[in-house]
Amino acid sequence: MTQQVLSEKEIEALQKALAEKQVSLDDGNKEAPKVRKYDFVVQKRLTPKLFAILNVIFNRFLVNFRASLSLRLRRVLRMQLLTFDSQKFADLIDGLPSLCWLEILQLEPTHGQFIFIINPDLASVLIDLLCGGSGKISHKDNVTTFAPLEQSIMKKIIALALGDLERAWGTIVEGVKISSLASEFNPQLVTGFSPEDAFTIIPVKITLGDFSSTMAFAIPHYTLEPFKEQFLEKKEEVEVVDKNIVQRIINNLLDAEIEVTVELSQEEMTLRKIMELEEGQIIPLNKRISEEVIIKIEGVPRFKGYPVQFKGNKAVKISEVFRPFLLREVEKNEAVNTQGQSEGDS
Numbered sequence: 001m002t003q004q005v006l007s008e009k010e011i012e013a014l015q016k017a018l019a020e021k022q023v024s025l026d027d028g029n030k031e032a033p034k035v036r037k038y039d040f041v042v043q044k045r046l047t048p049k050l051f052a053i054l055n056v057i058f059n060r061f062l063v064n065f066r067a068s069l070s071l072r073l074r075r076v077l078r079m080q081l082l083t084f085d086s087q088k089f090a091d092l093i094d095g096l097p098s099l100c101w102l103e104i105l106q107l108e109p110t111h112g113q114f115i116f117i118i119n120p121d122l123a124s125v126l127i128d129l130l131c132g133g134s135g136k137i138s139h140k141d142n143v144t145t146f147a148p149l150e151q152s153i154m155k156k157i158i159a160l161a162l163g164d165l166e167r168a169w170g171t172i173v174e175g176v177k178i179s180s181l182a183s184e185f186n187p188q189l190v191t192g193f194s195p196e197d198a199f200t201i202i203p204v205k206i207t208l209g210d211f212s213s214t215m216a217f218a219i220p221h222y223t224l225e226p227f228k229e230q231f232l233e234k235k236e237e238v239e240v241v242d243k244n245i246v247q248r249i250i251n252n253l254l255d256a257e258i259e260v261t262v263e264l265s266q267e268e269m270t271l272r273k274i275m276e277l278e279e280g281q282i283i284p285l286n287k288r289i290s291e292e293v294i295i296k297i298e299g300v301p302r303f304k305g306y307p308v309q310f311k312g313n314k315a316v317k318i319s320e321v322f323r324p325f326l327l328r329e330v331e332k333n334e335a336v337n338t339q340g341q342s343e344g345d346s
Contacts (some may be wrong), residue, residue, distance in 0.1 A: 046200060051084060053172060053227070058202055058217070068160050073129050076205040082214075085203070090195035092218055096187040099144060102159050103182065104192070107169075108177040112223025113192060116158070122206060122213035127289060136206065145185050155183075166184050173227065193220065200224070241243035262316050263294040264307070292319055 036222040062079045070077045087095075096102075101123045102115040121137050127150050129135045135305040146154065162178050168230035184190050265285035277283075287293075295303035295316060 046086075046224065050224060050227065054084070054200070054202065054219075054224075055081070057168050057172055058204075060171060062204065064164035064167060065161055068164055069157070072157075073126070075129065075135075075208060080205045080207075082203040082205055085201040087199055087201055087218075088195065089193045089197045089199055089220075092199055092201065093187045093190065098187075099152060099185055100187055101146070102184045102187060102190055104181045104190070105162070106179050106181050107223060108179070109175060110223060110226045110227075112220065113181065114217060114219040114223055115190070116161070116218045117218060118154075119213045119215060122215060123150075123154055125208065125211060125213070126157055130157075135211065141210065151183070158183075169313075191196050197222070258298050261296045261299070262305075262307075263296060263301075265293075 039193045044120040058081055062081055065078045066077055096117065097120060097122050101120065103118075104113060106113050106118055123146070124137050125135045128137075130153050158180060162180065166176060166178045169178065198221045199218045200221065202219070204215050204217075206213055206215065265287040267283060267285055269283075289307070292304045292306060293316065294301050295305055295318070297303075302322050303318050305316040306320075308315050308317045
């Protein structure tokens with residue numbers, strides 16, 4: 001490697017250039033480091049919109065997992081998503097029983113981890129059913145682990161749940177992969193999380209006949225942070241609609257031809273009577289001449305009226321206009337029904 005020695009004139013020229021700030025010591029080709037915003041509030045709470053997204057994901061998971069597990073057990077299960085909760089990792093671990101099935105899961109592409117918690121009583125019932133039993137609880141207080149056969153059966157249930165959970169995440173976020181890292185039966189031995197880490201607890205109630213128990217997903221808030229950035233920082237683009245185009249479409253629709261039918265009455269007849277009909281026979285109807293008839297627009301009832309004669313032609317005089325169809329009223333009714341069902345479930 002050759003070394004180049006500067007001459008005295010070159011050294012003086014370099015010193016003069018530095019003194020006059022004509023030369024920068026920084027590398028001009030070096031790119032400035034990208035600054036990534038970090039929200040410290042996410043460690044304490046999640047936004048309502050992110051809660052709503054999680055609610056959609058896990059409701060879809062319950063629909064799929066209930067069907068998959070019921071088919072595997074050949075028993076009818078009921079699953080209900082309970083109210084979300086937030087806890088620190090230390091408080092979460094202290095509240096779990098000494099023996100509990102804990103599956104440590106990894107969420108790609110965020111590289112975050114979360115915990116799948118199954119109550120030991122629920123695990124015992126599922127194992128017993130899959131082994132051909134009646135579903136009675138065989139768990140004892142002095143047991144500190146699951147037998148190898150029980151672990152093998154539970155691994156199949158975990159794989160079934162992870163497949164349904166991954167598909168549920170995939171309906172919201174593309175490219176999500178969920179894999180199992182490890183299983184642990186003693187909550188106090190779970191590592192990889194700080195005692196002060198904030199977790200969102202997503203509990204699920206499972207009912208099988210007279211038996212009911214719970215399982216839950218515990219997700220650290222920092223695992224959900226990339227989804228917070230993806231869903232909450234994305235600005236919705238509002239498309240401006242040209243009013244002239246809208247008016248032109250309305251005008252074209254107003255000139256469209258539609259079918260108007262008048263329903264005089266309805267009568268039920270057997271096929272035998274219809275086959276016996278002959279020319280000149282009278283079919284009695286269940287309405288009087290003075291009663292109102294239904295006027296349909298493209299098969300949809302929209303008016304009521306009376307049969308009359310107008311300028312020598314048969315006609316219908318409108319007596320009542322049905323209330324027009326309004327989309328906002330339908331949405332309001334659906335919201336009320338959904339709220340009523342949620343209150344009934346709780």
